[in-house]
Amino acid sequence: MITALTRTVAKLLFLPSLMIAVATLVKGYADVGDGFTAGVIAGLAVLLQVIVLGRDEVERMLPLRWAPRLAFAGIALALLDALAPLAFGQPVMTHLPPANVKPIHLGSLELLSAVVFDVGVFLLVFGFSVAAIDLLGRASPDRLP
Amino acid sequence: MNIASSAALPALLLIAALAAPVTLVVGRRNPRRAASAAQVAAGAALAAALWNIAGHGGSVDLPWLPTWGATLSFTFDGISAVYTLLASGIGLAVFIYAGRYLPLHLHHTHRPVSEATSFFALLTLFMGAMIGLATARDLLLLFIFWDLTAVASYGLIGFDHTEAARRGSLMALLVTVSSALLLLVGILLLDLTYGTFDMAELARRATPGTELSVAVALMAIAALAKSAQVPFHFWLPRAMAAPTPVSAYLHSAAMVAAGVFLLGRIYPLIERAPEIQRALVVVGVASMATGGALALVKRELKAILAYSTIGQYGYVVVMLGLGGPTGVGGAAFYVIAHAIAKSALFLTAGAVTEATGRRSLDDLGGLARPLPALAVGSGLAAAALAALPLTIGFFKDEFFFEAAHHDGPVMTVIAALGAALTFAYMARFWGRIFLGRLRRPAAVLPTAMVAPIGALGSLAVLGGVAPAPVAALASAAGAASLQAPVDLHPGYRLVLNAPNVMALAAWGIGAALVAALPWWRGLPLALAAAGDRIGPERWYRSTLDALDRLSDWIHDLEVRDLRSRVASVLVPAGVLVAAAVLATPSDRAFLAGSFQAGDLVVGLLLAIACASGVAAARQRNHVAMTLLLSGVGYSLAVVYAAFGAPDVTLVAVLMETLFALLFLTTLSALPQSLRERLRRRPIESARRRRNVIYATVAGAAAFITVWGILSKPAAFDSVAARQIALTPSAHAKAVVTAILADFRGLDTMGEITVIGVALLGLAALLTRRRQT
Numbered sequence: 001m002i003t004a005l006t007r008t009v010a011k012l013l014f015l016p017s018l019m020i021a022v023a024t025l026v027k028g029y030a031d032v033g034d035g036f037t038a039g040v041i042a043g044l045a046v047l048l049q050v051i052v053l054g055r056d057e058v059e060r061m062l063p064l065r066w067a068p069r070l071a072f073a074g075i076a077l078a079l080l081d082a083l084a085p086l087a088f089g090q091p092v093m094t095h096l097p098p099a100n101v102k103p104i105h106l107g108s109l110e111l112l113s114a115v116v117f118d119v120g121v122f123l124l125v126f127g128f129s130v131a132a133i134d135l136l137g138r139a140s141p142d143r144l145p
Numbered sequence: 146m147n148i149a150s151s152a153a154l155p156a157l158l159l160i161a162a163l164a165a166p167v168t169l170v171v172g173r174r175n176p177r178r179a180a181s182a183a184q185v186a187a188g189a190a191l192a193a194a195l196w197n198i199a200g201h202g203g204s205v206d207l208p209w210l211p212t213w214g215a216t217l218s219f220t221f222d223g224i225s226a227v228y229t230l231l232a233s234g235i236g237l238a239v240f241i242y243a244g245r246y247l248p249l250h251l252h253h254t255h256r257p258v259s260e261a262t263s264f265f266a267l268l269t270l271f272m273g274a275m276i277g278l279a280t281a282r283d284l285l286l287l288f289i290f291w292d293l294t295a296v297a298s299y300g301l302i303g304f305d306h307t308e309a310a311r312r313g314s315l316m317a318l319l320v321t322v323s324s325a326l327l328l329l330v331g332i333l334l335l336d337l338t339y340g341t342f343d344m345a346e347l348a349r350r351a352t353p354g355t356e357l358s359v360a361v362a363l364m365a366i367a368a369l370a371k372s373a374q375v376p377f378h379f380w381l382p383r384a385m386a387a388p389t390p391v392s393a394y395l396h397s398a399a400m401v402a403a404g405v406f407l408l409g410r411i412y413p414l415i416e417r418a419p420e421i422q423r424a425l426v427v428v429g430v431a432s433m434a435t436g437g438a439l440a441l442v443k444r445e446l447k448a449i450l451a452y453s454t455i456g457q458y459g460y461v462v463v464m465l466g467l468g469g470p471t472g473v474g475g476a477a478f479y480v481i482a483h484a485i486a487k488s489a490l491f492l493t494a495g496a497v498t499e500a501t502g503r504r505s506l507d508d509l510g511g512l513a514r515p516l517p518a519l520a521v522g523s524g525l526a527a528a529a530l531a532a533l534p535l536t537i538g539f540f541k542d543e544f545f546f547e548a549a550h551h552d553g554p555v556m557t558v559i560a561a562l563g564a565a566l567t568f569a570y571m572a573r574f575w576g577r578i579f580l581g582r583l584r585r586p587a588a589v590l591p592t593a594m595v596a597p598i599g600a601l602g603s604l605a606v607l608g609g610v611a612p613a614p615v616a617a618l619a620s621a622a623g624a625a626s627l628q629a630p631v632d633l634h635p636g637y638r639l640v641l642n643a644p645n646v647m648a649l650a651a652w653g654i655g656a657a658l659v660a661a662l663p664w665w666r667g668l669p670l671a672l673a674a675a676g677d678r679i680g681p682e683r684w685y686r687s688t689l690d691a692l693d694r695l696s697d698w699i700h701d702l703e704v705r706d707l708r709s710r711v712a713s714v715l716v717p718a719g720v721l722v723a724a725a726v727l728a729t730p731s732d733r734a735f736l737a738g739s740f741q742a743g744d745l746v747v748g749l750l751l752a753i754a755c756a757s758g759v760a761a762a763r764q765r766n767h768v769a770m771t772l773l774l775s776g777v778g779y780s781l782a783v784v785y786a787a788f789g790a791p792d793v794t795l796v797a798v799l800m801e802t803l804f805a806l807l808f809l810t811t812l813s814a815l816p817q818s819l820r821e822r823l824r825r826r827p828i829e830s831a832r833r834r835r836n837v838i839y840a841t842v843a844g845a846a847a848f849i850t851v852w853g854i855l856s857k858p859a860a861f862d863s864v865a866a867r868q869i870a871l872t873p874s875a876h877a878k879a880v881v882t883a884i885l886a887d888f889r890g891l892d893t894m895g896e897i898t899v900i901g902v903a904l905l906g907l908a909a910l911l912t913r914r915r916q917t
Contacts, residue, residue, distance in 0.1 A: 071900075128900050
């Protein structure tokens with residue numbers, strides 16, 4: 001039962017949900033959650049809009065058709081982060097800074113190359129969850145020509 | 146890096162490695178140039194091989210897998226000299242011939258000229274693999290080149306894409322590659338026993354014993370299969386579906402020669418396993434008899450030559466089995482002489498078919514008049530194979546007779562009879578094509594197709610007049626096998642010694658055999674028919690059919706519906722768990738702890754999970770089923786929270802939500818009427834019983850596994866403690882994230898790739914459905 005109330009609440013929830021996802025992602029190294037959970041949260045935020053407002057209306061605000069590309073960009077980013085050390089003669093998945101070097105701080109945020117990998121995971125999971133349900137939803141019989 | 150003493154061997158290896166890629170690149174630009182590229186590559190390889198022989202070889206050692214003790218080590222010794230010369234020299238003659246043959250062949254079969262590129266690329270790949278094989282000192286490396294020759298031959302035999310070509314190439318591949326696995330097992334066994342893959346080192350360390358005998362037997366089986374010896378011989382006649390240049394190259398000088406090459410290479414080990422060496426004589430004699438007898442009655446040109454090859458390599462295997470300087474050195478001589486003669490004869494078969502359009506002896510005759518050059522060239526080659534004086538073949542038989550005579554009277558008789566068979570089928574082959582009445586008009590052949598035959602024929606005569614260079618090559622190869630000096634002295638001696646008497650007897654019996662053929666041809670024909678009915682080819686087919694049926698059965702069982710697919714994972718897993726439980730001691734493995742007041746919440750949550758699970762199993766409405774399953778997940782998520790695992794709880798809640806959405810969207814993709822029908826359809830009792838069994842097995846297995854793990858929580862502490870201790874050094878405060886992104890980052894990489902692949906599959910399936 002979708003009422004004006006659910007529509008309003010869903011719209012209101014969208015940006016805060018995304019913010020929680022981003023917070024989960026960047027704080028992943030210090031707190032509960034990581035790129036994977038952040039990706040699912042962001043994905044659910046978008047899917048809530050799709051369910052409540054309908055695909056067509058969401059498509060006007062958000063480029064849903066880009067979700068698969070986002071997922072593969074995530075894999076590419078993670079792969080790049082994993083393989084980049086090879087160019088410097090280091091083993092695969094060597095993260096910066098090394099164990100005994102203090103990382104650079106931006107406020108309370110630490111700059112770590114492992115977070116780049118996590119961002120890759122985030123993009124993949126985000127893209128996958130949106131794309132999978134979008135694809136399945138579009139395949140429903142009432143949409144078939 | 147240790148590069149070799151001289152530049153000769155690196156140059157040869159470089160040419161071998163570059164031959165195929167260069168041919169491919171040149172051919173991509175202009176398919177007509179592919180043949181030239183292959184010819185240049187073969188010529189360069191021939192020059193490099195001669196340079197190596199003049200410079201007394203050398204070795205190349207590059208690090209490869211240091212922890213396994215495997216190196217990229219190559220040595221150019223006497224054996225390498227023989228086989229690289231064959232691969233490049235015969236290769237050059239065949240490539241020149243193929244440069245003219247292939248365009249005509251493609252034209253006849255209505256195929257584009259561009260296919261010549263892949264043909265010559267495969268041929269040069271094969272040449273490169275043979276050179277690598279002949280020079281490899283590390284046995285693992287040798288195994289890789291061994292399989293590479295099989296892969297290249299698969300493409301070459303199946304080049305025509307006809308039914309016969311496909312079956313023939315698959316058969317050649319399966320027989321040689323499955324036996325190559327035995328070679329690998331033998332190599333690994335040697336490494337386990339003596340601690341090295343290096344052949345030179347093995348020759349020093351190996352001592353007679355069971356391990357050595359088993360390893361040598363396995364390797365010998367692979368070699369015999371490759372050389373098309375009984376009972377693996379059946380693949381060679383089927384491989385005749387290949388274009389003629391392929392047969393001329395692979396089935397006279399290269400692919401089948403690789404088998405006896407391996408026997409020569411591991412000869413120091415064979416010598417220390419006398420029972421295996423004696424078995425070689427038996428196999429060789431059986432191949433001689435089978436190949437010779439069938440070559441005498443077959444009608445199709447290439448089939449005759451294929452059976453002849455089986456028989457001829459039988460002689461070589463016998464000589465290696467007899468051993469001694471004459472046997473081993475003579476075997477190398479035999480391989481060279483046979484390769485020259487047989488490749489010329491294969492090319493002749495192709496030329497005759499090209500000129501007349503016929504491939505059976507029954508339709509041919511009298512071609513000496515229209516095609517005199519071809520008749521002379523192939524006549525010389527046939528004479529060499531039949532071991533007539535003034536050809537190189539005379540000496541191959543002389544060494545064979547000497548080794549056989551040295552062994553005893555039984556081998557003496559067998560040897561003379563075998564040579565008689567060779568003489569007989571060669572006389573029949575050449576005589577029926579070129580003598581007698583002209584049955585069909587013959588087209589004029591291009592020079593490039595006749596010249597290589599003439600060159601090879603002249604080489605056969607040159608080797609018969611001045612055999613010293615070939616004898617030196619063979620002596621060096623024999624010395625490398627025997628690890629003792631070998632000095633072959635071929636020469637004509639006009640005395641009545643044993644070899645000369647045996648040769649005279651062979652010609653006489655051979656002439657009698659061919660003259661009396663109409664009266665006794667029933668015997669080999671009956672043999673062939675019996676072989677077809679109960680022989681090894683039949684075993685091969687029935688094994689293949691049985692495998693096919695097994696695979697069909699498993700496929701049907703697994704993919705009939707979603708339920709059987711789930712069951713095919715869960716039931717075997719449950720059976721494995723049951724086996725593990727039965728095999729491990731049950732003492733204190735399953736503990737039931739006490740239940741305290743503080744556990745009440747957890748107990749309640751678990752009760753909700755159980756109730757939801759049971760309700761989901763009884764429910765027929767799909768939406769309700771989905772929501773009940775989510776209920777199981779959510780209550781378990783709260784249980785994790787109660788145990789203080791916030792990360793797991795968060796993931797569990799999120800995944801439950803996402804899965805519920807996925808299920809519901811999937812359900813919405815099914816038409817309402819279908820869902821209604823599924824809901825109301827009664828479940829047959831047999832299926833219900835099956836479902837109960839599947840569910841019970843899977844549930845019991847999961848229950849036992851979890852119970853067993855929970856009964857001893859301390860078992861996994863070591864890894865966890867280490868990861869917690871390492872977390873600060875990864876600049877992390879959350880252990881789970883550090884594990885996912887850092888400690889086990891490669892696992893995560895693999896997993897996200899799987900998710901990406903799943904997305905691709907989903908997109909492919911659903912978008913196709915929308916289009917149709």
